[in-house]
Amino acid sequence: MKPFEYRRIHGVEEIGKGDPGQARYLAGGTNLIDLMKHEIEVPDRLLDISRLKLATIENGEKDSLRVGTLVTNTSLASDARVRQTWPLLSAALLSGATAQLRNRATTGGNLLQRTRCYYFYDTARPCNKRNPGEGCSAREGQNRIHAILGTSDHCIATHPSDMAVAMVALEARLTLRAADGMERELPVEELHRLPGDHPEQDTVLKPGELILGVILPAPPPGRQIYRKVRDRSSYAFALVSVGVILHVVGGKVESVRIAFGGVAHKPWRARKAEAALLQKEATEANFQHAAEVELADARGYGSNDFKIPLARRTLVATLRDAANSVEEASA
Ligand SMILES: Cc1cc2nc3c(=O)[nH]c(=O)nc-3n(C[C@H](O)[C@H](O)[C@H](O)COP(=O)(O)OP(=O)(O)OC[C@H]3O[C@@H](n4cnc5c(N)ncnc54)[C@H](O)[C@@H]3O)c2cc1C
Ligand code: SF4
Structure with a gap:
């Protein structure tokens, strides 16, 4: 070492x-x-x-919540305010890793965890993310867990965090402190990059920039659901996951936010699907259409081809569950 x-x-x-x-x-x-x-x-x-005083969860302005970077995944998932108002986040956190890991894992560390691509961890095999210019072993290799959206010739890895998917759907913002002491805010949606020509860069953070915490704004109205499809029910990363916040009024979609996990180098905000659903009837046919629109440019690399129909079906099922629970609540 x-x-x-x-x-x-x-x-x-x-x-x-x-x-x-x-x-x-x-x-x-x-x-x-x-x-x-x-x-x-x-x-x-x-x-x-780990000893910085950044492990608190405090009420913020306009019904927001300020989460310190050292708040553990367990503390965040079990916070009464989060469970009540941001259940999407709580569900995403509880779907990740195991109780022991969640007790230790922090908010900032979870966002900045690196890909689980097998070849990234296997130092005997070429990997552009580990050693730029070396080549990507996954494109022609084992790529069952790899990306189907936003890939490049240089890297097809996925970002592994469940929590980040929920935070993107909830339009959370990071508070950051640069090495020179300058502080700024950044939407979580803009934190992670697509691989492009530089897969070695996971995020847009500057060298030495510290995550101080996350601001969770008051969520939009509607039912929040996180659905994660994986090989085992515990201790497994998402093959595909989806976070949905759906608000249906009089049978029509009044507002909707959708983010995918497990499909891209970053949590994937599904804005095309959102646009396709807005002000439309909350019907199975419209859910199918929205999923098809979002995944129209998806591309498989062999062993991960199954993820394209899986992502489509997962989104439709999650929208259906959200719409049904809205109807049940108002019946
Ligand atoms: C077996 C296993 C299964 C797992 N399953 C899942 C899963 O299903 N879903 C899921 O989402 N995760 C899963 N994880 C990942 C786990 O959630 C992460 O390892 C954890 O969240 C990382 O948090 P940490 O505090 O330990 O980060 P660390 O390991 O301490 O840090 C991770 C990275 O973040 C940087 N960093 C940490 N804090 C800051 C900060 N404040 N500012 C700037 N940089 C910072 C570190 O320098 C490092 O680069 C799994 C992990 C294991 C080992
Ligand atoms: S997918 Fe990315 S992380 Fe995996 S081998 Fe290719 S370059 Fe490396």
Whole structure:
């Protein structure tokens, strides 16, 4: 293992010291430590942020909620306000990993966890994300868990976080602090990149930029559902997942938000499907049409071809469940 300096940080002002590009933040460590053991991540400095005072959930302006980056997945999923008002987020979190991991995993670390592409972890095989220019082993290899939307010739990996999918549908915003102390906000939807020519860059964060927390705005009205399709009911990443917030009035779709997980290098906001549904009757035929519109450009690479019909069916089933539960509630 490559030697590195370990330093525990007690205040965010300590972060700007040294070259931020050569440092990594240690939060729960459930992804980063594995990557360091495989020598995929080889930082010069490991900055342990786990003692920063960023583990609280507070009421914010306009009925929003401010979630500190060190709030664990368990604490966020079980918070009474989240369960009541943002159940989509709670359900997405509880569908991820296992209880032990959720107790340790943090909000910021979950968003920045890296892909589970088999070849990314197998240092004996070429991977453009690990070593730019080396080639992508997955395109012609085992790609059952890989992307069908927004891929490039250089990478077809997916982003693995369930929580991020819910946050995109909920239009959550990040609060960030750069190494020079400048703070900014960024929609979670804009955090992750598509692979393009630079699959080694997962996000738009600047080197050394720290996630301070996440702002959850008051959600739009409507039924919130997270549905995750996976190989096992626990301890498994999504093959396809979908988060839906559907508001039906008088049989018509008044508002809708949809985000997919497991299909792209980032959580995939399904804006084409949303546009196809708006002000239309909440019928099976319209749900089918919306799913077809969204997935019209989807492309499989062999072993993951099944994901295209699976994503279509998962979206239709989730919209159907949301619409039915709205009807039941108003009956
Ligand atoms: C067996 C297994 C199954 C899993 N299943 C699922 C699943 O089904 N769904 C799912 O969503 N996840 C799953 N996970 C992933 C798990 O949720 C993540 O490992 C975890 O959320 C990462 O959080 P952490 O705090 O441990 O991050 P760390 O490992 O500490 O950090 C991850 C990355 O984020 C960076 N980082 C952390 N905090 C900050 C910050 N505040 N600012 C800037 N950078 C930061 C670190 O430098 C590192 O690069 C699984 C993991 C395992 C091991
Ligand atoms: S899909 Fe991306 S992460 Fe996987 S081998 Fe190809 S370049 Fe690497």
